[in-house]
Amino acid sequence: MKKILVTGGAGFIGSNLIESLLEKNYQVVCLDNLSTGFEKNIKTFEGDKNFQFIEGDILDYQLLLKASKDVSAISHQAALGSVPRSIKDPQLSNRVNIEGTLNVFKAAVDNKVDRVVYAASSSTYGDSPDLPKKEEKIGNPLSPYAITKLVNEMYADVFYRVYRLNSIGLRYFNVFGPKQDPNGAYAAVIPLFIKAILSGDSPNINGDGNHSRDFTFVANAVQANIKSLEAPESLSNEVYNIACGNSTNLNELVDYINELAGTSVVAKHRREREGDIMHSLADISKASRDLNYDPVFDIKKGLELTINWYKRNI
Numbered sequence: 001m002k003k004i005l006v007t008g009g010a011g012f013i014g015s016n017l018i019e020s021l022l023e024k025n026y027q028v029v030c031l032d033n034l035s036t037g038f039e040k041n042i043k044t045f046e047g048d049k050n051f052q053f054i055e056g057d058i059l060d061y062q063l064l065l066k067a068s069k070d071v072s073a074i075s076h077q078a079a080l081g082s083v084p085r086s087i088k089d090p091q092l093s094n095r096v097n098i099e100g101t102l103n104v105f106k107a108a109v110d111n112k113v114d115r116v117v118y119a120a121s122s123s124t125y126g127d128s129p130d131l132p133k134k135e136e137k138i139g140n141p142l143s144p145y146a147i148t149k150l151v152n153e154m155y156a157d158v159f160y161r162v163y164r165l166n167s168i169g170l171r172y173f174n175v176f177g178p179k180q181d182p183n184g185a186y187a188a189v190i191p192l193f194i195k196a197i198l199s200g201d202s203p204n205i206n207g208d209g210n211h212s213r214d215f216t217f218v219a220n221a222v223q224a225n226i227k228s229l230e231a232p233e234s235l236s237n238e239v240y241n242i243a244c245g246n247s248t249n250l251n252e253l254v255d256y257i258n259e260l261a262g263t264s265v266v267a268k269h270r271r272e273r274e275g276d277i278m279h280s281l282a283d284i285s286k287a288s289r290d291l292n293y294d295p296v297f298d299i300k301k302g303l304e305l306t307i308n309w310y311k312r313n314i
């Protein structure tokens with residue numbers, strides 16, 4: 001039976017991934033410092049003999065070495081997300097996202113781990129105006145967070161060349177779904193909008209609502225992670241767009257949520273947020289070709305499942 005270390009496993013994507021890994025009979029070690037993740041996200045796994053939780057920090061190298069001993073792969077999801085958070089405290093995002101990832105890669109080398117699958121980000125496309133985004137063409141980073149995710153990819157490349165570390169980076173595009181935190185200053189747009197609409201409050205749209213994103217239901221991201229963990233050894237030192245290949249603007253998003261929730265809440269518009277790009281849309285053909293990635297949940301199906309989850313959980 002294969003044993004996987006999931007860093008950031010108490011977070012949104014990590015905990016959804018662990019649920020699927022346990023269903024597939026993997027042994028899972030979850031390392032998380034609970035800074036933005038929650039114990040409630042992993043509560044249902046406690047008591048499963050294949051699950052172990054270690055509360056700790058990826059900045060603690062000795063702990064990371066211990067947690068990754070005898071694992072066949074590492075799924076590295078731990079990071080401080082959010083562009084605004086990184087603008088407020090760039091040093092902290094730099095430390096966790098760059099030094100933390102460097103620790104994960106080095107622990108993988110020291111423990112001869114077969115593969116690392118790590119969370120990269122669509123923010124790496126930065127100011128590139130090209131649509132849809134293709135893996136080989138990025139622009140200049142627009143935030144400290146984007147720099148950290150770009151440096152992760154650069155380290156993965158150098159670790160492949162220098163130590164032959166086998167890695168796959170997944171550039172997620174606006175992932176949403178159950179267990180995503182709707183609270184706090186750095187909440188993402190979909191949980192914020194769903195929470196507001198379910199409470200009868202107007203969601204706040206930054207700008208005229210024509211900004212569009214390639215919103216990706218979390219089950220698609222989980223599928224990509226599992227396919228990457230199980231991919232043949234020959235696939236290494238690659239990065240993939242993980243998205244749906246369709247974009248939705250914020251006005252449409254509010255309409256969809258109202259339609260699915262059976263509500264008719266009207267959004268408020270406020271001024272555009274600095275640094276927000278207008279459109280984001282992925283070309284997912286590389287992941288389809290190499291990983292057989294198939295995003296079976298479109299935005300509406302994903303929203304329906306997500307709204308139902310929030311109805312039960314907020």
Ligand SMILES: NC(=O)c1ccc[n+]([C@@H]2O[C@H](COP(=O)([O-])OP(=O)(O)OC[C@H]3O[C@@H](n4cnc5c(N)ncnc54)[C@H](O)[C@@H]3O)[C@@H](O)[C@H]2O)c1
Nearest residue numbers: 008010011012013033034035036037057058078079119175
């Ligand atoms: N959600 C998205 O749309 C999206 C998009 C692009 C990239 N990503 C990346 O995907 C990954 C997972 O994101 P998420 O949305 O699940 O966020 P999340 O905040 O829910 O999960 C991150 C987890 O990492 C943990 N963590 C943070 N710092 C840590 C540290 N120093 N040591 C140990 N654990 C630590 C947190 O407690 C949390 O449980 C992150 O790397 C993020 O940058 C997410």
